[in-house]
Structure formats: C-alpha cells, structure tokens
Amino acid sequence: MFLALFLVTAVLGKKATPTTPEKAPEQEAEANQTLDVSAEDESMELMKEWDEKMQGFVPEDMITFEIQARGEEEFYEVIDIVPSTIRGAWFLASSNSKDIDFTIYDPLQNVVFERKAKKEAIFHIDAKRQGIYVFVFKNTKVMTGHSITFTYNSGNSTNTILKSEHLTPVENNLLGIQKSIKDFQVDNQFAQLRQETHFKTVASANVNVFWFSLIESVGVIAVTAWQIYYIKKLLDNRRVL
Known part of the structure; x- marks a missing residue:
C-alpha cells in the first residue's frame, strides 16, 4: 500500500511539473501591472472630468435598468427652452x-455625444435645439446581459434669478453649504452603488473559485483512488503468478 501511494505521488508530481519558461511569470506580472496602470489612469481621468464638468450636479432622475445581450435601450428627454445643459453619468x-x-x-x-466600448461615462452637452434628445445604450456582449445605473439632469442656463452680487455674505455661505451637501449626497450615492457592484463581482468570483476547487478535488481523489486500485490489482496478479 505504501508503494502504491508513493507511485501515485510520483505520477501526480510528474504531471504537475511546470513546462512554462521561467520568464512567463515575469511577463504575466508585467502585463497585469500594465493593465492596472491603464485602469488607474482611466479612473483618474474620469474623476478629473467629474470635477470639471459636474460641479453642483443634482440628479433629476436616477435609475438602474437591465439591458439584454446584444440589446438596446433608449431614453428620451424633451427640451423646451434653449440654451439648456444636459449632463449626467452612467456605469x-x-x-x-x-x-x-x-x-x-x-x-x-x-450625434452630439458618443462613447464606444465603455463601462462608465460622464456626459455634458449644450442643447441648442428644442425637441427630443435620445440617449441610446447598446450592449455589444453576445451572451451576457448587464445592469446599468443611469442619472442625468437638464436645465436652462438662463433661469438664474439672482446673481452673486445680489446676495449677502450669509446667504452666500448658506448656498455654499447647500451645494456642498448636494455634492456629497451625489458622490455618496455613486460610491455606494460602485461598492455594491464590487462586492457582487467578488462574491461571484468566490463562488466560481469554490466550485472549480471542489470539482478539481473530486477529480484528484477519483484519479488517486483508481490508480491505487489499478496498482493493487497488478500486485495481486503478480502474486497469483
């Protein structure tokens, strides 16, 4: 029995011997580092764009909807007063x-705004024509649907009644506090949604790893048991001879 276990261990050890060149892990690490840097740069650009174009943004509406594989979803906004500004974000x-x-x-x-092959985007356009503006989402994935969170706001740039010079310092301070609170509320909502998305992704990955490990363990146990049985049978046949 000890010999059988030793042979099984040797066979499995031989099968597990890596044949990948020594430089492969270094190349893989370098590729992963490049991807991380690219994702970090993209995130920094998005944050910079938010600071430049979304100051004082208050969502007129925020929804989360499902889009099927190879599907398309459209949303409509009617602009009656021009010039107006339409801005928002999705992820x-x-x-x-x-x-x-x-x-x-x-x-x-x-086409007044377009982004291709993105997981999130910020948009800011000046609406110079009255009528219906259409927001179109297209899922390019063949087999997988997605859940998208979408928020926007449209407003007329000429509807300011009071100018800053008409307000007292106290009122200016109150307006500044109100603006900061609204900015914090919007940022907090987006951060919470992004955090929930991250948790769901990690949980899904953990489930996949668990099932893969379980199947792999069952396979190893089955192969080990069969090899032990086969070797034992060979030894029994030799004793008979």
Missing part, C-alpha cells in the same frame, strides 16, 4: 467589462 452595475456603446442624438438625429 455598469453588474460587471467591469467594457461592453456598452453610448450615444446621444439631438432632435435632428445628429
């Missing part, structure tokens, strides 16, 4: 893959 709430094409059309069906 994938179910995955980190870049599978979404996002386009905004003006009332004449001209």
Whole structure:
C-alpha cells in the first residue's frame, strides 16, 4: 500500500511539473501591472472630468435598468427652452467589462455625444435645439446581459434669478453649504452603488473559485483512488503468478 501511494505521488508530481519558461511569470506580472496602470489612469481621468464638468450636479432622475445581450435601450428627454445643459453619468452595475456603446442624438438625429466600448461615462452637452434628445445604450456582449445605473439632469442656463452680487455674505455661505451637501449626497450615492457592484463581482468570483476547487478535488481523489486500485490489482496478479 505504501508503494502504491508513493507511485501515485510520483505520477501526480510528474504531471504537475511546470513546462512554462521561467520568464512567463515575469511577463504575466508585467502585463497585469500594465493593465492596472491603464485602469488607474482611466479612473483618474474620469474623476478629473467629474470635477470639471459636474460641479453642483443634482440628479433629476436616477435609475438602474437591465439591458439584454446584444440589446438596446433608449431614453428620451424633451427640451423646451434653449440654451439648456444636459449632463449626467452612467456605469455598469453588474460587471467591469467594457461592453456598452453610448450615444446621444439631438432632435435632428445628429450625434452630439458618443462613447464606444465603455463601462462608465460622464456626459455634458449644450442643447441648442428644442425637441427630443435620445440617449441610446447598446450592449455589444453576445451572451451576457448587464445592469446599468443611469442619472442625468437638464436645465436652462438662463433661469438664474439672482446673481452673486445680489446676495449677502450669509446667504452666500448658506448656498455654499447647500451645494456642498448636494455634492456629497451625489458622490455618496455613486460610491455606494460602485461598492455594491464590487462586492457582487467578488462574491461571484468566490463562488466560481469554490466550485472549480471542489470539482478539481473530486477529480484528484477519483484519479488517486483508481490508480491505487489499478496498482493493487497488478500486485495481486503478480502474486497469483
């Protein structure tokens, strides 16, 4: 029995001997580092764009919707007063893959904003025509649907009644506090949604790793048991001879 276990261990050890060149782990680590740097740069650019274009942003609406594989979803916004500003953001709430094409059309069906193969985006456009503006989301994934969180705001740039010089210092301070609170609320909502998405992704990965490990363990046990049985049978046959 000890000999059988020794042979099984030797066979498994031989099968597990890596044949990959020594430089492969270094190349893989370098590739992973490049991907991490690229993702970090993209995140920094997004934060910079938010600071530049989304100051004082208050969501007019925020929704989370499902888009099927190879599917398309459209949203409409009617602009009655021009000039107006349409701005907002969206991100994938179910995955980190870049599978979404996002386009905004003006009332004449001209493309006024477009992003291809993204997992999140910030948009800021000046609406100069009255009519219906269309927000189009397209899922380029063939087999997988996605959950998208989408928020926007549209407002007229000429609807300011009071100017800053008309306000007292106390009122200015109160308006500044109100603006800071609204900014914090919006940032907190987005951070919470992104955190929930991250937790779901990690949980899904853990489940996949668990089942893979379980199947692998069952396979190893089955192969080991069969080899022990086979070797024992060979030894029994030799004794008979």
